[in-house]
Amino acid sequence: MSLERARQIVLASRPQGRPSLADFRLEETPMPEMPRGGLLLRVRTLSLDPYMRGRMDDRKSYAKPVGIGEVMEGESVAEVLESDHPGFARGELVLARTGWRTHAPSDGQGLRKVDPALAPPSTRLGVLGMPGFTAYSGLKVIGKPRAGETVVVAAASGPVGSLVGQLAKMAGARAVGIAGGADKCRYVKEELGFDEALDHREPGLPERLAAACPQGIDVYFENVGGAVWQAVLPLLNRFARVPVCGLIAQYNGVADNPTDALPATMRAILTKSLTLRGFINYEFEAEHYGDFLRELAPAVADGRIRYREDVTEGLENAPAAFLGMLEGRNFGKVLVRVDA
């Protein structure tokens, strides 16, 4: 084994605004050693997610930044290549925070076993993974859509938004999705079953959103911020709930808001008794993760819940796939198939 080489992608530099390929570096390293009592993992599928943009910046957030020269953080479905751990056998699949690399040592802490009989393993990174749980717990704990209410979500063809809309429909609510481009909008409306899908690249989003929400908006699942928030704000009903799980439009520090945007937001919070509540999916994990998997895995397996994956081949192509996702060029959950 020690003659084999592993590969990894490290953070080469901190981006100023929009990141570029030069902020990443592919490295070859010796094969990691299996820790005594632990495991050696081979990454099969790496998940790329918007939160990773935040880890590239050197500022305080809910998690500490990736250091310069350190492996980019990330979760993957990995195979147990060698095991000295009584709980895991060679060949088993696990969910692990391996980072962007082909092989990773593990002490077994924090691993979740992946049962390939439950659903396709890659879904544990998307609809049945962190993005799916973000949608599920944000709606369950904060959004609480009721029958007849209107739920709006952006990035509606993505892994969070697509589940938000489908769960809203299951709760008897009206689901309105926003996505970039005609193909995604067609998918959102025709395949996912949203009531309406609006293309944010076309002009007049505020007017089209108002027309699509004749009863106003009761739940806005905030995962983008920026111009979409400005279009949503005047349509929010009294007592509307706004779970805030992401703000991809402002991750690069380029705000597209008018200058008086904060007073308008605060005024709406006040006069409409709005609830804005930020959350990170794992804060609800202890209470709701079990239900999530029990309720949704069968629905994913039998097709009642639909999902879509956007798979890139090869670890070396992860940076380009990641940059594309930040620009909205992906169509579905972004995954990287990693070959050792």
Added chain:
Amino acid sequence: MSLERARQIVLASRPQGRPSLADFRLEETPMPEMPRGGLLLRVRTLSLDPYMRGRMDDRKSYAKPVGIGEVMEGESVAEVLESDHPGFARGELVLARTGWRTHAPSDGQGLRKVDPALAPPSTRLGVLGMPGFTAYSGLKVIGKPRAGETVVVAAASGPVGSLVGQLAKMAGARAVGIAGGADKCRYVKEELGFDEALDHREPGLPERLAAACPQGIDVYFENVGGAVWQAVLPLLNRFARVPVCGLIAQYNGVADNPTDALPATMRAILTKSLTLRGFINYEFEAEHYGDFLRELAPAVADGRIRYREDVTEGLENAPAAFLGMLEGRNFGKVLVRVDA
């Protein structure tokens, strides 16, 4: 009776930005007639409150605007002058939404009797009235301060802020108040018992607030907005709660925020799992008003809870007192003693 005259103050024009005396007009009118089965009220004490600024604007809010030429809205402690209503006797005191005037007819709907033995009647407009209930319910339902946490409130010598701090102390939390001027700060710290009081007219509020909150801020009771919000934002702890009951700093439409204020606010909501929740006190009335009065009236009566009133004599001086309040020139709950 019909020879007597009543007086009232009407909205003469809609202010552009900061209101002025010319936006109000004092009128003499014939004495209102007692409606059949109803009452005629004589206003004793009129309450002036920041929310009235919103009623002067012609835009959608939680209540409809006062029309041009209509009597300014407001609540008062009034005496029953004549009664054809079985529930109320001549000479009784009631809480009523009379508006800014000396006399008002009433059908009896929505009146609350005022028991002068419970506490001084004017307190039913302040610490034991709408402002007090705003503080009580906002903390109880949204803020939920725990022992050892830090609670910050602005306008700390006013009727909402002064109770927020005193209730925070009773809950075992650290109370930090912000007020305008040395006299108010001395009152807040020495008479109300806050741990710290900061003068927002002195330079360096962000630094002084940080020094006064070494453990960060867990509850920020938002009643001003603007520069204070900007100072509070970086100090909020994860899972901090922000009941939003007022934004007096932006009621005149003059924002003092930097241009990127919204992205910073949204990012904090996201990364710190903040809860911002707007509310109007009456949405919690059915559930909590009884407890409020039962718990606090004895504490006000025996001095465990302190309050301060800023009384102006004469209905004709109500507009000037109101404008002074919007500028922070009052010291305590603003009341107008109305002589018929």
